[in-house]
Amino acid sequence: MSAITPAVEYAIRQFLGREAMLLDNGRLDDWVNLLDEGILYEIPLRISARKQEDQFPKGAFRMHEDMAMIRKRLERMGTSENWAEDPASRTVRTVGSIFVEEDEGGGIFRVHSALSLYRQRALDRAYEWIPARRIDRIRIEASGECRLVRRTIILAETILQTPNLAVFL
Amino acid sequence: MVMHIAQSRSGIGERLDDILARTRSELDRGLVPVNIFANADIFDAEMERIFAKSWVFLGFESEIPDKGDFMQRRIGRDSVIVTRDTKNDIHVLANFCRHRGTRLCQTDVGNQSHFRCPYHGWVFRNNGDWIGAPDKSKAYKALDPKNWGLLKAPHVESFLGMIFASLDPDAPALMDYLGGAAWFMRGLMDLHPAGMSPMGPPDRYKVRGDWKTGSENFGGDGYHVGVAHGSVQTIELAQGFDVLNNFSTHYVIPGGHSFLGHDFDSMFGPDGHVWYYPPDIQQHFDLDRLDPLLQDVVKKNPPIVGTVFPNLSFLRFFGPPSPGKPPAVYTSWRQWQPTGPGEMELWSWQLKWDFMDEQQASDSYAAGQFGFSSAGIFEQDDTVVWEGAPEAARSVWARKENIAFNMQMGMEGMGQQKLDESWEGPGEAWRPGPGEPSQRAFYQHWLSQMAETSQ
Numbered sequence: 001m002s003a004i005t006p007a008v009e010y011a012i013r014q015f016l017g018r019e020a021m022l023l024d025n026g027r028l029d030d031w032v033n034l035l036d037e038g039i040l041y042e043i044p045l046r047i048s049a050r051k052q053e054d055q056f057p058k059g060a061f062r063m064h065e066d067m068a069m070i071r072k073r074l075e076r077m078g079t080s081e082n083w084a085e086d087p088a089s090r091t092v093r094t095v096g097s098i099f100v101e102e103d104e105g106g107g108i109f110r111v112h113s114a115l116s117l118y119r120q121r122a123l124d125r126a127y128e129w130i131p132a133r134r135i136d137r138i139r140i141e142a143s144g145e146c147r148l149v150r151r152t153i154i155l156a157e158t159i160l161q162t163p164n165l166a167v168f169l
Numbered sequence: 170m171v172m173h174i175a176q177s178r179s180g181i182g183e184r185l186d187d188i189l190a191r192t193r194s195e196l197d198r199g200l201v202p203v204n205i206f207a208n209a210d211i212f213d214a215e216m217e218r219i220f221a222k223s224w225v226f227l228g229f230e231s232e233i234p235d236k237g238d239f240m241q242r243r244i245g246r247d248s249v250i251v252t253r254d255t256k257n258d259i260h261v262l263a264n265f266c267r268h269r270g271t272r273l274c275q276t277d278v279g280n281q282s283h284f285r286c287p288y289h290g291w292v293f294r295n296n297g298d299w300i301g302a303p304d305k306s307k308a309y310k311a312l313d314p315k316n317w318g319l320l321k322a323p324h325v326e327s328f329l330g331m332i333f334a335s336l337d338p339d340a341p342a343l344m345d346y347l348g349g350a351a352w353f354m355r356g357l358m359d360l361h362p363a364g365m366s367p368m369g370p371p372d373r374y375k376v377r378g379d380w381k382t383g384s385e386n387f388g389g390d391g392y393h394v395g396v397a398h399g400s401v402q403t404i405e406l407a408q409g410f411d412v413l414n415n416f417s418t419h420y421v422i423p424g425g426h427s428f429l430g431h432d433f434d435s436m437f438g439p440d441g442h443v444w445y446y447p448p449d450i451q452q453h454f455d456l457d458r459l460d461p462l463l464q465d466v467v468k469k470n471p472p473i474v475g476t477v478f479p480n481l482s483f484l485r486f487f488g489p490p491s492p493g494k495p496p497a498v499y500t501s502w503r504q505w506q507p508t509g510p511g512e513m514e515l516w517s518w519q520l521k522w523d524f525m526d527e528q529q530a531s532d533s534y535a536a537g538q539f540g541f542s543s544a545g546i547f548e549q550d551d552t553v554v555w556e557g558a559p560e561a562a563r564s565v566w567a568r569k570e571n572i573a574f575n576m577q578m579g580m581e582g583m584g585q586q587k588l589d590e591s592w593e594g595p596g597e598a599w600r601p602g603p604g605e606p607s608q609r610a611f612y613q614h615w616l617s618q619m620a621e622t623s624q
Contacts, residue, residue: 043544047277047370048241054278060369063544064535068492072404076546081400084549121553158277159514160374163556164549 004100004109012100012111012138015146020093023168028074031168036139036147041065043153043165062155062165084166085121091167092118104137108149111136115153115169119162128162130155132169183568185210189620191571192612199577199605201612206379207511207562211619215507219479219618220245222337224346226481226504227251227261229518230330231366237280237295240370243506244336249322250274251332252295255282259327261334262297263320273319277370284319297321329358330366349595350426350477356463357472357483357500360443360454363523365500368534371516374543378555380480380513381615383505386551387474387482388427389607391417392578397554398547406488406546409436414602418470418589422596425478425614427607430470444471445487446498453524462594476607478614480505490535497529499537511559515552517542576612579604 015034022031035041045060065073076082097114104110117130137150153169188204188211195202205211227242228251239252241264248264250273264274266286273284273293283300285292290303297319302309322334326343328351333343344351358365376383386393395402395410402410416432433441443451444467456464466472476482482503487496499519506514519537521530540547558574561567579586579599586604588597599606 045369045372049276049278057369059531059534061538062372062542063538065539066491069539072406072492073546075404076400079400079403081396081403082550083397083400083553086553158373160543163374163376163552165544166549 002103004103008103008109008140009100011140011144011146012109013098015138016095016098016111016113016136019148020095024091024093026088028077032070032074034146034148035067035070036149037067039067039070039148040150041070041153041168042151043155043169046155046158048158063153082166084164087122089119089121089167091120094118106139107141108137108139111138117167117169119167130157130160130162130167130169132156134169183208185214189616192616193620195573196609196612196616199575199580199609200573201576203558203562203564203567203572203574205562206381207559209510212507212510214619216245219615220247220336220507222335222340222618223479224324224326224333224335224340224343225479226477227332227334229367230259230327230332232278232370233259235280237282238278239274239281239295240278241274241276244322244334245507246509248272248274249334250284250319251334254294254296258296259325259332260296261322261325261332262293265319266291266293267299267317267319268302291317293319329354330364346424347426347477348424349420349422350424350428350475352463352595353420353422353426353428353466353472353475354477356459356467357475357485359458360456360467361522361524362455362458365520365522367502367518368521368530369519371504371518372538372542373514373516374552375508376513376515376552376555377511377559378513378552379511379559380505380507381611382555382558383503383513383515384476384478384480384482385608385611386555387484387503388476388611389419389421389429389474389605391429391431392603392605393554397550400550401540401546406492407486412436417600417602419586419599419602419604419607420472420475420594420596421599421606421610425611425618426476426596427610428472428475429607430466430472432470434469442468444473444485444498445496447495450498450522450525450529453522466594476611478611480507484541486540488536488540490532490539494532497532497536499533499540501537501541503541511562515543515548517548576605576608579606 019034042064043062044056045062046055049055094116095113099112101110113134115132115134120127133154135152139147139149191202225244233240233253236255239250242249242251250262250264252260266273268291269288271286271288283292283294292301294300299314299317322336323338324335324340326333391414401407416436418430420428473486474484484501487498490497502518504516508514519534577583586599589600592598
């Protein structure tokens with residue numbers, strides 16, 4: 001464990017900014033290269049409950065995915081039958097409130113961020129807004145490059161107002 | 170004189186009764202007028218004549234296992250609290266205070282012996298009884314508690330661990346309402362005495378489609394699979410879409426219920442028996458719990474989707490929990506919750522068998538959510554193609570031209586589907602596909618419910 005240096009923070013901020021840019025620009029093949037082979041990408045199911053800890057029923061999720069599943073999603077998006085995103089939504093991801101909480105060892109840092117995802121689908125005039133918090137595990141390699149090892153997405157909504165999660169958060 | 174105010178209201182010559190009369194004449198030809206998918210009068214009538222009358226699914230007993238547990242659910246657009254009281258009885262209560270209408274329950278779940286209104290403090294026991302208010306002796310000396318309890322569904326019954334309620338005092342018993350659908354539900358859920366229960370609360374997402382579209386699709390639309398979900402076969406996570414309809418049976422049950430069976434052995438080889446469940450799961454099943462005909466259906470033509478009128482559907486299919494891993498069979502329960510004309514929330518549960526070990530359950534959950542959930546690689550495409558019907562229904566052009574949607578598939582002169590005269594089970598069996606007898610029967614029943622009370 002070591003202190004979180006300005007260099008670490010800078011690398012992580014650059015990483016998250018680049019990631020959002022790649023996703024907004026539809027560069028999914030470049031984006032997937034930012035993920036560690038052992039990635040866990042998960043969205044726990046959230047309900048309305050009095051206590052914060054009761055909002056996330058144990059083991060319940062919307063998504064809980066490994067690299068093979070993510071790659072299959074990309075493959076699906078590459079078919080001519082991807083009706084949920086045909087054409088791809090126009091998105092703007094705003095990533096903020098970045099907080100590098102802890103060095104977990106092995107070059108892995110626990111990073112909190114807030115994501116505000118604007119999504120306008122196909123011919124829609126109205127937009128959908130997907131607000132979420134993310135808890136990431138990001139590894140900074142010896143070369144200085146970052147890899148996403150784990151992402152836990154905490155949606156603000158209990159009943160999703162966008163009809164599907166065909167976009168990455 | 171202002172006649173047509175809101176755009177979602179009906180246009181000229183489109184009063185509720187006119188639309189229903191036209192639906193009646195079109196349905197006999199296998200057509201469904203576009204008007205019924207985004208019309209405010211139709212929607213309001215559906216809430217009164219269908220959702221306040223039918224037996225509506227509310228969830229599973231196992232979701233509120235302990236005394237005092239409750240969950241907030243819906244009957245149509247109404248919020249209801251489903252409670253388990255101190256005697257273990259289950260109640261379905263309207264979620265508003267009788268004093269001024271304030272919501273009593275703001276959470277999805279919880280455990281409480283009573284509900285205290287946050288406005289003036291009226292208090293109700295979790296069986297709905299009025300039990301008090303601040304300064305009771307000074308304020309309500311003569312108030313009769315019997316008259317001021319929470320509204321309570323007159324009929325609440327469970328079947329195979331599922332809770333249903335009807336707001337109609339004259340409703341038939343649940344088993345009479347389900348009729349032949351209960352037989353098929355047994356085939357799905359009663360293969361083991363401990364049955365099935367959901368893995369977590371429902372995944373919920375707003376879909377800009379009509380609730381009827383979800384019910385009708387899951388009641389027997391094998392025809393959309395190869396197109397709407399073609400991508401899943403293209404990326405080799407599923408197979409057989411091209412021949413699916415040649416091996417299907419539409420089971421059409423009186424009451425608007427329907428089930429879509431498939432000959433798994435012919436589609437997937439000898440291991441296809443019983444939904445393609447692998448041996449480590451099948452060894453727990455006791456098919457002798459079912460009558461011989463139902464055993465035969467489960468083995469040879471098990472339903473992979475089905476709908477219980479009005480808005481409960483299920484899906485049982487298989488897929489890998491992660492690409493490259495052996496397939497797991499998943500069972501998704503889904504409810505099409507109407508929220509407004511041409512709008513719904515999709516609620517989806519993944520179920521597990523009680524006997525499953527942790528790995529079996531988590532594989533089934535992962536495979537199910539990967540396919541059918543807010544992020545599901547099958548479902549996300551449904552959520553988009555279903556947006557069309559309400560859009561068309563809002564089209565002045567479509568209404569001006571008296572447009573009706575086509576549900577004629579498999580009708581006389583259209584194709585190869587025939588009524589199986591040798592079928593001895595409940596309702597009718599139509600085979601093979603493609604066909605739309607379930608969809609036509611669904612709308613016929615919908616119409617009968619909509620028309621019955623309007624006269």
